[in-house]
Amino acid sequence: MPATPHRTQRLALVGAVVATVSGLLLIWSGISGMISSGRSAPAAGHSAVPTNVPRRPPSLTEPADVLMRTFARPMGKSVPTAVYIPRIGVAAPLMQLGLDASGAIENPPLNPANIAGWYRHGPAPGQRGPAVITGHLDTRTGPAVFARLAAVRRGDQIQVMRSDGSVAVFVVDRREHVAKKAFPTARVYGKVDYPGLRLVTCGGAFDRAAHSYKGNTIVYAHLVRAYHPPG
Incomplete structure (x- = not known):
C-alpha cells in the first residue's frame, strides 16, 4: 500500500459493479493508500472503529480438495462485522x-493494529461479486492485522461474521504477490458471477524514499x- 495514492483517474461505479477501467484504477489508487506500511494518517470520515470481536465460528471439517469444488449460493446483503483466518491467527473486527x-x-486507522476494513460500496461478503477487505501489514510500532497474509494457502478457510448473525465461509482459491505498478485491478474488482472475497495488503521490499512497499499480497x-441464525 503506498503512503500517497495517485489521484489521476476517476471512479465510475454502477451499483456494486465496476463500470469502467478508469473507475477501477481510481479504486485501486485509494486501496493502495490504504494498504501501505501504515505510515500515513487515516482519512477522516470513516465509520466508527469496532473494538469487540465475536467468538469465531467453527471451521468446516471437509477436506480442502472437497471445499475447493464447493460453491454456495449467494447470500443477501448484510454488513460484515469480523473476519477470521485460522491459518494465520487473524480474528479481527x-x-x-x-x-x-x-x-x-x-x-483504516493505525490504532488499533488489529483492524481490517470492508469497502462498503462493493458487495458484502457472501453477496454475488467480489467483496474486498483490506488491512495494514504493519504500523509505526509493529505488525498489523494482515502481517502474515502471505502465509495463507490454497484451501484455507476464511470466515466472515455478518451483522444479521450469519456467517459466510470462504475457501482460498489462490494467493499472489504483485508489483504495485502491475496491480491486477480487473481481477480484484472485476465482475464475477459467484460470491467472491479478496483480501489485500502490501508486501515486497519497502521503499524508504517513498515510505511505501513496492508490492501487494492478494x-x-x-x-x-452460508450459516444463518435460527428462525
Whole structure:
C-alpha cells in the first residue's frame, strides 16, 4: 500500500459493479493508500472503529480438495462485522470504508493494529461479486492485522461474521504477490458471477524514499457455506 495514492483517474461505479477501467484504477489508487506500511494518517470520515470481536465460528471439517469444488449460493446483503483466518491467527473486527473527498478509498486507522476494513460500496461478503477487505501489514510500532497474509494457502478457510448473525465461509482459491505498478485491478474488482472475497495488503521490499512497499499480497477466495441464525 503506498503512503500517497495517485489521484489521476476517476471512479465510475454502477451499483456494486465496476463500470469502467478508469473507475477501477481510481479504486485501486485509494486501496493502495490504504494498504501501505501504515505510515500515513487515516482519512477522516470513516465509520466508527469496532473494538469487540465475536467468538469465531467453527471451521468446516471437509477436506480442502472437497471445499475447493464447493460453491454456495449467494447470500443477501448484510454488513460484515469480523473476519477470521485460522491459518494465520487473524480474528479481527471489520469497519466500513467509503470514499474520501478526493474520491479515494478511506484508510483504516493505525490504532488499533488489529483492524481490517470492508469497502462498503462493493458487495458484502457472501453477496454475488467480489467483496474486498483490506488491512495494514504493519504500523509505526509493529505488525498489523494482515502481517502474515502471505502465509495463507490454497484451501484455507476464511470466515466472515455478518451483522444479521450469519456467517459466510470462504475457501482460498489462490494467493499472489504483485508489483504495485502491475496491480491486477480487473481481477480484484472485476465482475464475477459467484460470491467472491479478496483480501489485500502490501508486501515486497519497502521503499524508504517513498515510505511505501513496492508490492501487494492478494488472496482470492469463494463462498462455500452460508450459516444463518435460527428462525
